[in-house]
Amino acid sequence: xxxxxxxxxxxxxxxxxxxxxxxxxxxxxxxxxxxxxxxxxxxxxxxxxxxxxxxxxxxxxxxxxxxxxxxxxxxxxxxxxxxxxxxxxxxxxxxxxxxxxxxxxxxxxxxxxxxxxxxxxxxxxxxxxxxxxxxxxxxxxxxxxxxxxxxxxxxxxxxxxxxxxxxxxxxxxxxxxxxxxxxxxxxxxxxxxxxxxxxxxxxxxxxxxxxxxxxxxxxxxxxxxxxxxxxxxxxxxxxxxxxxxxxxxxxxxxxxxxxxxxxxxxxxxxxxxxxxxxxxxxxxxxxxxxxxxxxxxxxxxxxxxxxxxxxxxxxxxxxxxxxxxxxxxxxxxxxxxxxxxxxxxxxxxxxxxxxxxxxxxxxxxxxxxxxxxxxxxxxxxxxxxxxxxxxxxxxxxxxxxxxxxxxxxxxxxxxxxxxxxxxxxxxxxxxxxxxxxxxxxxxxxxxxxxxxxxxxxxxxxxxx
Amino acid sequence: xxxxxxxxxxxxxxxxxxxxxxxxxxxxxxxxxxxxxxxxxxxxxxxxxxxxxxxxxxxxxxxxxxxxxxxxxxxxxxxxxxxxxxxxxxxx
Numbered sequence: 001x002x003x004x005x006x007x008x009x010x011x012x013x014x015x016x017x018x019x020x021x022x023x024x025x026x027x028x029x030x031x032x033x034x035x036x037x038x039x040x041x042x043x044x045x046x047x048x049x050x051x052x053x054x055x056x057x058x059x060x061x062x063x064x065x066x067x068x069x070x071x072x073x074x075x076x077x078x079x080x081x082x083x084x085x086x087x088x089x090x091x092x093x094x095x096x097x098x099x100x101x102x103x104x105x106x107x108x109x110x111x112x113x114x115x116x117x118x119x120x121x122x123x124x125x126x127x128x129x130x131x132x133x134x135x136x137x138x139x140x141x142x143x144x145x146x147x148x149x150x151x152x153x154x155x156x157x158x159x160x161x162x163x164x165x166x167x168x169x170x171x172x173x174x175x176x177x178x179x180x181x182x183x184x185x186x187x188x189x190x191x192x193x194x195x196x197x198x199x200x201x202x203x204x205x206x207x208x209x210x211x212x213x214x215x216x217x218x219x220x221x222x223x224x225x226x227x228x229x230x231x232x233x234x235x236x237x238x239x240x241x242x243x244x245x246x247x248x249x250x251x252x253x254x255x256x257x258x259x260x261x262x263x264x265x266x267x268x269x270x271x272x273x274x275x276x277x278x279x280x281x282x283x284x285x286x287x288x289x290x291x292x293x294x295x296x297x298x299x300x301x302x303x304x305x306x307x308x309x310x311x312x313x314x315x316x317x318x319x320x321x322x323x324x325x326x327x328x329x330x331x332x333x334x335x336x337x338x339x340x341x342x343x344x345x346x347x348x349x350x351x352x353x354x355x356x357x358x359x360x361x362x363x364x365x366x367x368x369x370x371x372x373x374x375x376x377x378x379x380x381x382x383x384x385x386x387x388x389x390x391x392x393x394x395x396x397x398x399x400x401x402x403x404x405x406x407x408x409x410x411x412x413x414x415x416x417x418x419x420x421x422x423x424x425x426x427x428x429x430x431x432x433x434x435x436x437x438x439x440x441x442x443x444x445x446x447x448x449x450x451x452x453x454x455x456x457x458x459x460x461x462x463x464x
Numbered sequence: 465x466x467x468x469x470x471x472x473x474x475x476x477x478x479x480x481x482x483x484x485x486x487x488x489x490x491x492x493x494x495x496x497x498x499x500x501x502x503x504x505x506x507x508x509x510x511x512x513x514x515x516x517x518x519x520x521x522x523x524x525x526x527x528x529x530x531x532x533x534x535x536x537x538x539x540x541x542x543x544x545x546x547x548x549x550x551x552x553x554x555x556x
Contacts, residue, residue, distance in 0.1 A: 267536070
């Protein structure tokens with residue numbers, strides 16, 4: 001998956017587990033950038049009586065680096081607090097919830113938003129903003145769309161924020177991919193699959209019908225750029241920002257059993273989850289170092305560059321699909337460092353490589369989702385983003401419908417090597433390989449406005 | 465673990481003043497300030513003496529303690545205090 005349960009430790013702590021990160025120039029407000037960080041992955045909608053929520057004991061952050069040093073210049077911090085109206089009932093709601101202050105809604109969550117600047121100065125932008133409830137079902141919440149829309153908050157400082165449940169719009173054939181690297185459209189070409197399958201199969205979206213908890217912020221773009229300019233040219237280094245999200249917990253927790261209100265959480269925040277580019281920790285970093293990676297800032301990513309330069313998956317593809325990746329196999333054998341992947345994932349693509357595009361942040365290697373904020377939204381999106389000729393898509397930031405799994409597969413398979421080596425001829429399979437899914441395989445439709453992610457699947461009808 | 469709020473307030477059992485008093489009586493010397501790289505912006509030390517404080521004995525032989533309070537961690541060294549605490553624990 002993009003980053004759902006991507007490392008051993010965080011897979012046991014879903015409340016703090018970042019699963020997807022999106023950053024794009026807002027299509028309906030192109031003078032703003034929207035950043036969405038998803039947490040609490042793989043939620044079954046029918047989850048009563050204890051529906052999913054953010055952790056009151058987790059510090060959630062969205063970071064933006066505007067000068068390329070892999071350190072935050074702007075951070076938005078989100079802290080949550082749960083309140084119980086009625087401690088005599090086991091119910092989440094005791095009647096229909098028709099407003100965010102409904103007396104029927106028993107267990108509510110609120111949050112504060114704090115902005116931290118490059119010097120560490122923290123300013124509380126808002127306090128006690130209500131989250132929407134989880135989508136229990138149509139009897140409990142007759143008009144979920146309206147209720148959730150009421151939970152979009154416009155701050156005095158210009159940002160819009162939303163924190164609450166959404167449908168997971170990420171699409172991935174998880175079952176196949178982690179069954180020895182099978183891609184169902186090519187399963188009959190697989191080393192073992194060819195003995196089991198007589199032809200191509202249809203991909204399955206493993207995350208379809210599941211929900212997440214999203215933290216979304218829409219920021220006037222100039223508030224994120226290094227020079228604060230409202231207009232910059234796409235070639236200007238100041239147009240590019242690097243984005244990542246992190247979750248942290250207090251270093252010490254003391255539990256008092258039945259005396260819950262005496263539990264203690266003290267000490268510095270310790271980062272337990274991080275996400276920049278999709279799939280970085282999931283398929284680039286070896287399992288033994290994934291927990292370490294989650295604890296570090298992007299400025300430390302130089303130590304993981306070797307795994308990008310010689311990715312394990314690039315070595316597996318020629319083995320798993322014999323005869324389809326011969327040119328990649330030769331490249332692997334020559335131990336040629338993958339300068340294309342190093343640029344895409346760790347420094348950004350410099351000017352002059354892809355026409356009308358750059359998202360370089362300089363020489364410091366840091367896993368960040370890099371967005372050139374001067375590139376306007378595409379009139380017609382291509383899910384393959386930059387390699388599909390649409391420079392407004394991944395790896396220029398990431399939009400909801402970008403097929404980041406297929407893009408990453410093609411890049412690792414060698415499709416992007418010619419960006420740095422004109423003599424290299426990618427295998428035909430490298431430019432054709434895909435997982436066989438698109439946003440149409442998510443049965444909830446993304447919104448055309450903030451917070452863009454679809455309304456969450458309700459518990460009455462899902463699963464059905 | 466989430467702490468849900470419904471009218472009751474957390475009552476700390478161990479106060480900062482209490483721990484400092486214990487420490488001072490056996491001659492604790494604070495040898496390090498808050499730990500670089502762990503503190504995050506926007507996280508402040510506990511504001512008052514009634515805030516909870518947790519002490520961890522990291523190295524009993526050297527008497528190295530980590531003291532956690534609010535959003536900070538302080539390291540101090542006191543071999544005598546460590547020995548005293550170990551004695552108390554063994555008696556318990």
